[in-house]
Amino acid sequence: MRLQTERQTDRLYRGTSEMEEKGKNGDQKEGVIDTWKKKHHQLWVGATRHPLILSISDGTIHLPAFKRWLGQDYIFVRALVPFVASLIVKAWKESDDSSDVEIILRGMAALSDELEWFKKQANKWGVHLSEMLVPSRPNQEYCRFLESLMGPEVEYTVAVTAYWAIEAVYQESFALCLEEGTRTPPELMDTCQRWGNEAFGKYCSSLKAIAERRFKKTSDEEVIKKAEVVFLRVLEHEIEFWNMSRGDPQHQ
Numbered sequence: 245m246r247l248q249t250e251r252q253t254d255r256l257y258r259g260t261s262e263m264e265e266k267g268k269n270g271d272q273k274e275g276v277i278d279t280w281k282k283k284h285h286q287l288w289v290g291a292t293r294h295p296l297i298l299s300i301s302d303g304t305i306h307l308p309a310f311k312r313w314l315g316q317d318y319i320f321v322r323a324l325v326p327f328v329a330s331l332i333v334k335a336w337k338e339s340d341d342s343s344d345v346e347i348i349l350r351g352m353a354a355l356s357d358e359l360e361w362f363k364k365q366a367n368k369w370g371v372h373l374s375e376m377l378v379p380s381r382p383n384q385e386y387c388r389f390l391e392s393l394m395g396p397e398v399e400y401t402v403a404v405t406a407y408w409a410i411e412a413v414y415q416e417s418f419a420l421c422l423e424e425g426t427r428t429p430p431e432l433m434d435t436c437q438r439w440g441n442e443a444f445g446k447y448c449s450s451l452k453a454i455a456e457r458r459f460k461k462t463s464d465e466e467v468i469k470k471a472e473v474v475f476l477r478v479l480e481h482e483i484e485f486w487n488m489s490r491g492d493p494q495h496q
């Protein structure tokens with residue numbers, strides 16, 4: 245069963261080998277993003293090695309926390325769809341490389357599959373995804389932040405950096421839970437596979453390569469500064485989102 249999920253997800257994210265080469269090249273030499281990851285190491289680790297993720301990987305996760313995360317994340321992913329749609333519009337209008345639209349479109353297609361996956365998971369765990377489900381404050385704030393990035397005044401370079409960061413945090417977080425020697429509960433493996441799988445890792449690399457290519461081409465330092473701020477905001481929102489799922493009372 246798990247193998248099937250893996251293959252499905254793999255297929256969703258797999259691009260042409262040309263796209264994947266671009267992804268690999270993005271990893272080769274240190275770019276702007278790797279510099280930021282080092283410069284803001286604490287925040288990066290805070291978002292990608294959060295206690296909630298560590299509790300999955302060591303098997304001590306509490307089921308209510310997982311269920312809270314599941315319901316809230318479904319709300320978030322629904323809000324991610326119009327953001328990615330706005331990014332496609334920006335790529336189409338502003339990008340110098342026509343493969344960008346196709347790369348982002350694959351992410352969009354994967355979100356459609358993902359919403360179905362959430363419904364199945366909700367069923368499995370007895371989580372109700374109806375209108376009854378109230379978005380938590382950190383979730384509302386994160387969704388509002390996404391909305392602020394959808395306007396035409398936000399540059400493609402800035403928005404694609406945000407998209408990369410949103411996806412990369414989940415990829416790195418859940419990939420940790422799949423590492424050898426971890427004690428991830430078997431019933432949570434499909435969740436960890438969803439974002440931790442290698443094909444999704446490559447997909448994130450191709451988004452990173454787009455951002456890096458844009459940084460190289462721009463002569464506007466302000467845009468790079470704005471992208472860095474957006475990168476930091478994503479990390480902060482991700483940390484608050486994990487905190488909320490964990491059930492920290494001040495984050496409800």
Ligand SMILES: Cc1ncc(CNC=O)c(N)n1
Nearest residue numbers: 317320321358410411414485
């Ligand atoms: C809060 C949050 N951040 C990132 C992701 C990953 N993107 C799409 O699924 C997610 N599902 N939820």
